Amino acid sequence: MGATRVIETLVLSLLLLLSSSSATQRKKTRAAPRMPCKQMVFYFHDILYNGENAKNATSAIVGAPAWGNRTILAGQNHFGNVVVFDDPITLNNNLLSIPVGRAQGFYLYDRKDYFTAWLGFSFFFNSTQHRGSITFAGADPLNKTRDISVIGGTGDFFMARGIATLMTDAVEGDVYFRLQVYIKLFECW
Amino acid sequence: MGATRVIETLVLSLLLLLSSSSATQRKKTRAAPRMPCKQMVFYFHDILYNGENAKNATSAIVGAPAWGNRTILAGQNHFGNVVVFDDPITLNNNLLSIPVGRAQGFYLYDRKDYFTAWLGFSFFFNSTQHRGSITFAGADPLNKTRDISVIGGTGDFFMARGIATLMTDAVEGDVYFRLQVYIKLFECW
Amino acid sequence: MGATRVIETLVLSLLLLLSSSSATQRKKTRAAPRMPCKQMVFYFHDILYNGENAKNATSAIVGAPAWGNRTILAGQNHFGNVVVFDDPITLNNNLLSIPVGRAQGFYLYDRKDYFTAWLGFSFFFNSTQHRGSITFAGADPLNKTRDISVIGGTGDFFMARGIATLMTDAVEGDVYFRLQVYIKLFECW
Numbered sequence: 001m002g003a004t005r006v007i008e009t010l011v012l013s014l015l016l017l018l019s020s021s022s023a024t025q026r027k028k029t030r031a032a033p034r035m036p037c038k039q040m041v042f043y044f045h046d047i048l049y050n051g052e053n054a055k056n057a058t059s060a061i062v063g064a065p066a067w068g069n070r071t072i073l074a075g076q077n078h079f080g081n082v083v084v085f086d087d088p089i090t091l092n093n094n095l096l097s098i099p100v101g102r103a104q105g106f107y108l109y110d111r112k113d114y115f116t117a118w119l120g121f122s123f124f125f126n127s128t129q130h131r132g133s134i135t136f137a138g139a140d141p142l143n144k145t146r147d148i149s150v151i152g153g154t155g156d157f158f159m160a161r162g163i164a165t166l167m168t169d170a171v172e173g174d175v176y177f178r179l180q181v182y183i184k185l186f187e188c189w
Numbered sequence: 190m191g192a193t194r195v196i197e198t199l200v201l202s203l204l205l206l207l208s209s210s211s212a213t214q215r216k217k218t219r220a221a222p223r224m225p226c227k228q229m230v231f232y233f234h235d236i237l238y239n240g241e242n243a244k245n246a247t248s249a250i251v252g253a254p255a256w257g258n259r260t261i262l263a264g265q266n267h268f269g270n271v272v273v274f275d276d277p278i279t280l281n282n283n284l285l286s287i288p289v290g291r292a293q294g295f296y297l298y299d300r301k302d303y304f305t306a307w308l309g310f311s312f313f314f315n316s317t318q319h320r321g322s323i324t325f326a327g328a329d330p331l332n333k334t335r336d337i338s339v340i341g342g343t344g345d346f347f348m349a350r351g352i353a354t355l356m357t358d359a360v361e362g363d364v365y366f367r368l369q370v371y372i373k374l375f376e377c378w
Numbered sequence: 379m380g381a382t383r384v385i386e387t388l389v390l391s392l393l394l395l396l397s398s399s400s401a402t403q404r405k406k407t408r409a410a411p412r413m414p415c416k417q418m419v420f421y422f423h424d425i426l427y428n429g430e431n432a433k434n435a436t437s438a439i440v441g442a443p444a445w446g447n448r449t450i451l452a453g454q455n456h457f458g459n460v461v462v463f464d465d466p467i468t469l470n471n472n473l474l475s476i477p478v479g480r481a482q483g484f485y486l487y488d489r490k491d492y493f494t495a496w497l498g499f500s501f502f503f504n505s506t507q508h509r510g511s512i513t514f515a516g517a518d519p520l521n522k523t524r525d526i527s528v529i530g531g532t533g534d535f536f537m538a539r540g541i542a543t544l545m546t547d548a549v550e551g552d553v554y555f556r557l558q559v560y561i562k563l564f565e566c567w
Contacts, residue, residue: 080249138324163347
C-alpha cells in the first residue's frame with residue numbers, strides 16, 4: 001500500500017516533469033543561465049580606400065547618397081555610404097601580426113544625426129586551427145561595446161548561432177579602424 | 190508483485206518517452222501547432238530623399254543601375270536601386286507619434302517586370318520598454334501581406350528567430366511609405 | 379522493502395536522465411551524425427547587364443568602387459562591385475527549362491587579389507510544388523564547391539536553417555554564370 005502510493009506520486013511528478021520539459025522544447029523558451037558553448041576573441045583591421053592608398057586599402061566605398069562620392073566619406077555622419085571590405089583577422093591588436101582569417105562583407109552608415117552602422121559580413125577561416133565561416137548581421141549603434149547577431153556558420157562553425165560583442169579598439173581618422181570581436185556561440189553542433 | 194509490475198511498465202514507458210523526445214530534439218523536427226513565444230506589432234515610416242527633402246528624409250538611394258541615378262528611383266520597377274534607411278518605429282500608424290525605436294538597414298529593388306524587394310535590416314530599441322535589436326532578412330514580393338525571416342536578436346531579443354508579416358499600410362508616391370510589421374518569434378531564450 | 383529500493387534507484391536514474399537531457403537542450407550541443415531533415419538541388423542562372431543586353435539581363439551592377447563603373451565589372455577581381463539580381467531557378471542546368479522560382483538578392487566581390495564574393499539572397503517559390511522562401515547569407519570563396527548558410531525561411535520552409543553547397547556549373551565571360559545549389563536543412567519545423 002505504501003509502495004503503491006509512492007509509485008503513484010512518482011508517476012504523477014514524472015509526468016509533470018516530462019510534460020513541462022516537452023512544452024519548453026516546443027516553444028524553445030530557455031531559462032537562465034546563458035552559457036556559451038564556444039567563445040573566441042579576434043581583431044580585424046579596416047583600411048579604407050581614400051584615393052591615395054590603393055596598395056594598402058582593404059575596403060572601398062561602393063555606394064554613396066546623391067550628395068556623396070566614392071572617395072571621401074559623405075557628410076551627415078556618412079549616412080548612405082556603403083563599404084565593401086576584405087579585412088585581415090588577427091589574434092591580437094597588432095595590424096602586422098599574421099592573419100588567421102579574413103573578415104569579408106559590407107557595412108553601411110545609416111543615420112544622419114550621429115554615427116550608426118549596419119553590418120553583414122563573415123569571418124572566413126582556412127587554416128589548421130579553424131576551417132569554415134561565421135556569418136554576422138545586425139545594427140551597430142557604434143557605442144563603446146555593442147552586440148550583433150551570429151546568424152550562421154559552416155565547417156568548424158556548422159550551424160552556429162549566437163552574438164558577437166564589438167568594441168572599437170582603435171580609429172585613425174577616416175582611414176583605419178580596428179574592431180575587437182568577442183564571439184559567443186549559444187548553438188553549437 | 191503487483192508493485193514490481195507497475196514499476197516495470199513505468200520504466201519502459203518512461204524510457205520510451207525519453208528516447209522519442211531526445212530523437213525529436215536531435216533532428217529538431219517540430220510538430221504543429223506553431224505557437225509564437227512572443228508577438229509584437231510595430232509600424233515604421235520611410236521618407237526617401239528626392240533632392241528636395243533633405244531635412245525630413247529618413248532614407249536615401251545609394252546604389253543604382255547604369256541607367257539610374259541616386260535622386261530618382263530608376264525605371265523598370267526601380268530594379269537595381271539600393272536604399273539605406275534609418276526610419277522611426279512607432280506603435281501606431283501615425284508618423285508623428287513618439288518613436289519607440291529605429292528601423293535601420295537597407296532594401297533593394299530586384300525585379301525588372303514588377304515590384305519586388307530584398308531586405309536586410311534591424312529594429313533597434315533603446316528604451317525602458319525594449320532594449321536590444323531584432324534582425325530581419327529576406328525576399329519581399331510586395332504582395333498585400335508577406336513574410337520575411339527574423340534571423341537573430343540581441344538584448345531583450347537575445348537569439349530570437351521567427352517570421353515577420355509585412356503589410357504596406359500607406360504609400361505616397363515615391364517619397365513615403367509605411368509598413369506594418371507583425372513579428373512572431375518562435376525561438377525565445 | 380525491495381520495491382522501495384527499486385523505486386529509489388528508478389527516481390535517481392530518471393532524474394539523472396532528465397537533468398542531463400535538459401542540460402543538453404540548454405546548450406544545444408548536438409552529437410553526430412548530422413542528418414539533414416530536408417535536401418534539395420536547384421540551379422540558378424545569372425545574366426549580368428553589360429550595356430547591350432538590357433532585355434535578357436537578370437542582374438545589374440549597382441555599386442562600384444571609385445575606380446569602377448556600373449556597366450563593366452571593375453579591375454582587381456571586381457573588388458567592390460555590388461550586383462543585384464533576380465535570376466530564374468531551374469531543376470536542371472538548362473537555362474531554358476521552366477523556372478520553378480526566383481533567386482533574388484545581391485552579391486558583392488570583396489577581394490582585390492583574387493575572386494571572392496559575399497552573398498545575401500533568397501530563393502522565392504510560388505508554385506504548387508513549393509510555396510515560400512529560403513534565405514541565404516555568407517562568404518563565397520569561389521572554390522570548386524563551397525558552403526554558405528541558410529539563415530531562415532518562410533512558408534513551406536518556415537524557420538529553416540542549414541547550409542547550401544554551391545558549385546559554379548558554368549561561366550561565360552563576365553555575362554553569364556550558372557550555380558548549382560545543394561540545400562541541406564538541419565532544422566525543419
